[in-house]
Amino acid sequence: MPISPPTAVLATNVVVFTIRDDLxxxxxxxxxxxxxxxxxxxxxxxxxxxxxxxxxxVRTLRDQTGVRGVYLExxxxxxxxxxxxxxxxxxxxHYALVPPAQLHGLDEDDGQRCWQPVNELPSxxxxxxxxxxxxxxxxxxxLDYSTIxxxxxxERFTLSELQRVYEIILxxxxxxxxxxxxxxxxxxxxxxxxxFRAGNHRPARLYRVKQPGRVDIxx
Numbered sequence: 763m764p765i766s767p768p769t770a771v772l773a774t775n776v777v778v779f780t781i782r783d784d785l786x787x788x789x790x791x792x793x794x795x796x797x798x799x800x801x802x803x804x805x806x807x808x809x810x811x812x813x814x815x816x817x818x819x820v821r822t823l824r825d826q827t828g829v830r831g832v833y834l835e836x837x838x839x840x841x842x843x844x845x846x847x848x849x850x851x852x853x854x855x856h857y858a859l860v861p862p863a864q865l866h867g868l869d870e871d872d873g874q875r876c877w878q879p880v881n882e883l884p885s886x887x888x889x890x891x892x893x894x895x896x897x898x899x900x901x902x903x904x905l906d907y908s909t910i911x912x913x914x915x916x917e918r919f920t921l922s923e924l925q926r927v928y929e930i931i932l933x934x935x936x937x938x939x940x941x942x943x944x945x946x947x948x949x950x951x952x953x954x955x956x957x958f959r960a961g962n963h964r965p966a967r968l969y970r971v972k973q974p975g976r977v978d979i980x981x
Contacts, residue, residue, distance in 0.1 A: 770841075770850040774818045775806035775890065777837070777857040777897040778827060780865065780877070781914055786930050787877040788894055789827060789868070790886070797847050798887035802876070804894070806853065819856040827875070828868060833859045833913040833975060837897055845889045857897040859913040881933075902931050909950050909978045912971050920958050920966040921946060950978050 778789035790802040805826040809818045815836065823829045834856055841852040860868075868875075878884065880898050883891060904910045911927045925941045945951075950972055957965040 770852050772809045773806055773851055773853040774809055774815060774822060775804040775853050775855045775893055776819050776822055776834075777804060777855065777894055778823070778829060778860060779857060779880075779897070779901065780860040781862055781927065781930055782877055784926070784930060785879045786898070787879050788883070788897075789875060790878055790884075791826060791875045792873070793887055801887045802878075802884050803887035804855075804890045809854075815854050816856070819854075819858075823858060829858060829860055831975075832861075832864065833910075833977065835900075837893070837900060840889060840893060842889065853893075855893045855897070857901065859901075859910070861914050861916060863916045898931075904977075905931060907980050909948060909980065912950070913975075913977065915971065918954055918956070918968045918970050920968060922966060924969075948978075948980070950976070 780787060780789075789805065791805055793799055793801050793803050805822050807818065807822050807826070809815060813821075816834065819834060819836075820830070823832075823834070835858075837855040837857050839852060839854050841850075843850060845851065845853075868877075880894060883894060885891075886894070901910065905928055911924065911931065914927050915924060921942055922938075924945065925936055925938065928941070929936055951969045952972055954968045954970050956968045958968050959965045
């Protein structure tokens with residue numbers, strides 16, 4: 763007697779990161795239905811029959827959060843057999859980085875969605891806590907060999923503001939001199955010719971990203 767192949771459903775979830783109040787935070791939504799109705803979860807949904815994985819992630823971001831046109835990267839495949847009580851659901855997780863200046867009305871919590879610090883997450887549906895933890899680890903690791911932190915910056919920024927982004931993601935302070943030596947000469951950023959002045963502090967040079975949305979590998 764032939765054995766029927768196991769049935770699995772393919773889904774995607776997206777970890778949406780931004781920086782609020784000097785903290786790295788992730789966007790959560792209250793699940794509208796069972797299982798885990800009313801429990802906080804990541805944006806997500808099933809992949810359509812004729813839909814690519816990244817297309818599904820982009821659609822999920824657009825439809826469930828309103829976020830579009832931001833950096834998006836595939837993270838990992840989560841396929842533990844018992845991760846979903848409805849049956850075998852395999853999710854291909856992605857993460858997205860949203861500059862604080864581009865939140866477009868998502869900066870306020872409304873009861874159906876909220877921003878939570880990555881180190882102070884409530885109980886999450888399914889295995890979404892593991893997904894967030896892995897996304898945070900990936901983001902922190904990529905700081906060491908890529909320019910991914912620039913995805914959080916506005917049109918113009920100081921090196922001190924960029925350093926603070928690194929420190930928030932890593933959860934530790936960095937030496938100012940070493941940081942400026944490492945990133946100040948990156949070919950992907952350039953001086954604007956303008957200065958930022960605040961009170962009695964020394965003026966700081968303003969920089970911009972030459973190709974916004976692009977992440978370079980640092981050799």
